[in-house]
Amino acid sequence: MKQNLIAEQRVMEEVKKAIAEGIDIDPGRIKPESSLMKDLGAESLDFLDINYRLEQTFGIKMARRTVIDHIEELFGEESAIDSDGKLTGKAVDVLAMRYDGYGDKIHAGMDMDELPVLVTVSSLAEGVESLLDTLPEKCSCGAQEWKLEDETRIVCGACSEPASFTSGDELIEEWLKQVQEDKKIF
Amino acid sequence: MHILQGIDMVQVSKLEKMLLASPGLASEIFTEKEREYCFAMARPYVHLAGRFAAKEACLKALGLGLSGEGIDSALQDIEVVAGISGKPDLLVKGRVEKAGGRRKVCQYTVSISHSGDFAVASVVLVAGENCE
Numbered sequence: 681m682k683q684n685l686i687a688e689q690r691v692m693e694e695v696k697k698a699i700a701e702g703i704d705i706d707p708g709r710i711k712p713e714s715s716l717m718k719d720l721g722a723e724s725l726d727f728l729d730i731n732y733r734l735e736q737t738f739g740i741k742m743a744r745r746t747v748i749d750h751i752e753e754l755f756g757e758e759s760a761i762d763s764d765g766k767l768t769g770k771a772v773d774v775l776a777m778r779y780d781g782y783g784d785k786i787h788a789g790m791d792m793d794e795l796p797v798l799v800t801v802s803s804l805a806e807g808v809e810s811l812l813d814t815l816p817e818k819c820s821c822g823a824q825e826w827k828l829e830d831e832t833r834i835v836c837g838a839c840s841e842p843a844s845f846t847s848g849d850e851l852i853e854e855w856l857k858q859v860q861e862d863k864k865i866f
Numbered sequence: 867m868h869i870l871q872g873i874d875m876v877q878v879s880k881l882e883k884m885l886l887a888s889p890g891l892a893s894e895i896f897t898e899k900e901r902e903y904c905f906a907m908a909r910p911y912v913h914l915a916g917r918f919a920a921k922e923a924c925l926k927a928l929g930l931g932l933s934g935e936g937i938d939s940a941l942q943d944i945e946v947v948a949g950i951s952g953k954p955d956l957l958v959k960g961r962v963e964k965a966g967g968r969r970k971v972c973q974y975t976v977s978i979s980h981s982g983d984f985a986v987a988s989v990v991l992v993a994g995e996n997c998e
Contacts, residue, residue: 702884717934722934724874724922724931725881725884727932727934728884728891728894728895728932728937729884729891731935731936732888732890732894733888735937736888742936742937743936744936744937744938744939745936745938745939745961746935746936746938761968763968764969765928765929765968791931792929792931793929793930793932794931795931796932796934797934799934803935804935807936848935848936849936
C-alpha cells in the first residue's frame with residue numbers, strides 16, 4: 681500500500697544525505713536531476729556505499745540484480761543481451777520506460793556498463809519510494825497500525841517489529857511482468 | 867582468438883572508511899573465503915581493495931560494469947583466490963560465468979598491485995571459438 685508516514689521530501693533529503701556522505705561532496709551540489717556518475721563524480725564503490733546507506737536508513741532491501749538480469753531470467757537468454765554482449769532493442773524498450781525521460785540516451789547495441797550514468801538523484805529517490813510503498817496492510821502480528829521511529833524507520837504500532845517491505849528484486853520482477861502483460865514486448 | 871581487457875584502481879583508505887562505517891557491506895561485496903584471507907593479513911584493507919579492483923576490472927572486461935541501482939551481487943560471482951605462490955586467480959560463477967560464456971571467454975587472468983593508498987588490478991580475458 682502507498683505509505684504516508686515518510687514524505688517524498690524526507691526521502692529526497694535522505695537520498696541527498698547518503699550521496700553527500702558516500703561521495704564526500706557538498707550537499708548543495710546535489711540536484712534531483714544530477715547524474716550520480718556524470719555530474720557528481722560517483723564511482724562504483726560510491727554506488728554500493730550510497731545504496732547500502734539507504735537500506736540501513738529505511739530498513740529496505742535494494743535490488744541485488746539488474747533489470748537486464750531479471751529480463752533474461754523471465755523471458756529467456758538473449759532477450760536482453762545479444763550474443764555479442766550488447767543490449768537488444770527489446771531491452772531498450774523496457775529500459776526507456778524505466779528511465780523515464782532518458783529514452784533518447786538508450787539504444788540497441790549499447791554495453792551494459794554505459795547504463796549507470798542514467799542513475800540520477802531522482803531515480804534513486806523514486807526507487808526508495810517504490811520500495812516504501814510496498815508497506816503491507818498488516819504486520820505479521822495482525823495489527824494494522826504502523827508508526828515511524830527515528831524519522832525513517834516504519835515499525836508496527838503494536839509489537840514494534842520493523843515493517844517488512846518487498847525487496848528490490850521482487851519489485852523489478854513484478855514490474856516486468858506487468859510491462860509484459862500491458863505491452864507484450866517479449 | 868581475441869582478448870578482452872579491464873582495469874580498475876581503488877583508493878584503499880576510501881574502501882576502509884566505507885567498510886568501517888558499514889561493516890555489513892563487506893559480506894555483500896566479498897565472498898567468505900576472500901574475507902577470511904584478507905582479514906588474516908596484516909593490512910586487510912589493502913588486500914580487500916585489490917580484490918575489489920579485480921572484480922571491477924573483470925566486469926569491465928566483460929562489458930558489464932556495476933549496476934548503479936541496488937547492490938549488484940555480480941561482485942559475489944567473482945572470487946579472487948590466492949595460489950600457493952600468492953599469485954591471484956579468478957574464479958567466476960553465476961551471471962558472470964554466463965556473460966563470459968556468451969563472449970566465448972576461455973581464460974581469465976588477473977594481476978593486482980598496491981602502492982601507497984592505491985590498489986590496481988588488470989584483468990585479461992582470452993576469448994574465441996577455438997581457444998582453450
